[in-house]
Amino acid sequence: MQSFSRRDIIGAGAAALTLGLAGCTGLAVSTEVRSDSYVVDGGTLVVETSNGDVTVEPTYSEQLEVSYTMQTNGPRSEFDRVRVDVETGAENRVVASIDASGFIPLSVSVDLRIRVPEGVRVVGAKTANGEVVVQNVAGDLVAETNNGNVEVTDVEGYVTLRSTNGDVTARNIQGLDGAISTNGAVDVDVLGLRGNAEVRSSNGDVTARLDPSLQAALEAKTSNGEVTWRDIELVTTTWDDNEVRGNINGGNSPLIRVQSSNGDVTIRAR
Template sequence: MNKYQITFLLFSTLIVAAVSGCTTYGPDFGAEKIEYFSGDYEADNNTTLAVNNINGQIEIDSWDGDKVELEAIKRTNYGEDELEKVHIIVNEIDDVLKVETKYPPIENVRVSVDMKIKVPENVTVDIIETTNGNIVISDTKGNTTAITTNGAVTITNVEGYITARSSNGALDIQRTTGINDLKTTNGKIEAQILDIKNDLDIRCTNGAVIIHIDPSLDAEIEVETTNGQISMNEVELVVTKLESTHVEGILGEGGSKISIKTTNGNVNLNKLIV
């Protein structure tokens, strides 16, 4: 076998090993280990929920129970000792029920934690954060802030004003009282705007923006894209500036400003049909 054949076979073997995952995680990588965590916590009309996760998904939904119910799964491929390094802490201070994951401050711990939380309808959902994972919130109340670094944010049917941010993921906000702020770097933004309290910024770097806006809303509108197109569907806008990539106008009587901008992607502004 000549040198070229040996080199080619070695290169092919490395590709197969990389695809199969055998060399990606190092010699300690093994079978997945799982640890379950569950708990329920007293709640009343004054209870506010806050969640701070480090590495994993967060799902929050309402239910007809009278307690906050938490179910979490810790996962790792590096043995049970690795699982024991991560702790789920739940504290209630001044009516704030805070759920958080605690990792060692220096060590690189290879554990993910996925959470599912059910809240009574009278509980306010406040600040929900994770680093690597999606955030899904539905059928709750409260002026909610949802922040993730690598993951999508999906919020549906919430009685409150929403702030949603992701560094790397889509934002999908439907059937909420209103919107405060929406920002992502890589991912599509799709949202319904029924109301705003102040000026609203919707920002995206790489992705389309699709907005459905209540026609009865009074606001100033600015829509801009660098590499893309702008389209409007049945939005009765008094246009004050019209360019292919930059549109400004007044909706209703005008008022607070809604600024919608993306760098790479189309912007679609549509009349919300309710």
């Protein structure tokens, strides 16, 4: 297994771009972009940054392409607090971290843009503060953020999506293991289930778009809002404005729970 630190990336022929921008607040914003490529032979991939966006997408190259953008409105020495580690092997990892002993804890952000060659399965994409976008890859994926949206499109695998403060969206995925937001809307395709799944928001509307042939048991409920469904074959056992239970296409299992504490719940065909 190979292991590379930020220093390795910078020294190994990485392309660098440095910009100074004047923000509307009058503070100077400095940006530095670096990138490099790594030989990989299949395996899985986890991508993580502590403060910034994560984007994962495919490449026609046979190498793993790693690009990261550092930004600060403090002194440029803040970039010295950034470390990006790349590990290759059966379990590939790209992890950006920021030394918390610096000038201001969140004065530096590190956006990761990772391009994945065919044969590498993406199993994790995570940030504490920022958006997570994953598209056109394969793998049973867990995508999560504390503050930001999660958007997943065209994933060949079963996905789990989480955001504390942000919307959660999934389109054209092989299957769903779960999708949860604390504060935000949840809108996901449900084309396959391999076990019980929860689609839920504490504060936001929730929409589940089901494959027309999906067989499952359904529990749909909201505390403050309305539950509606359309264009699906549903035999109800419980039905009122706030709660619907029943069987989709005659299925008794698995169970899909679609819930909101404060928001409308919609079940519809994809």
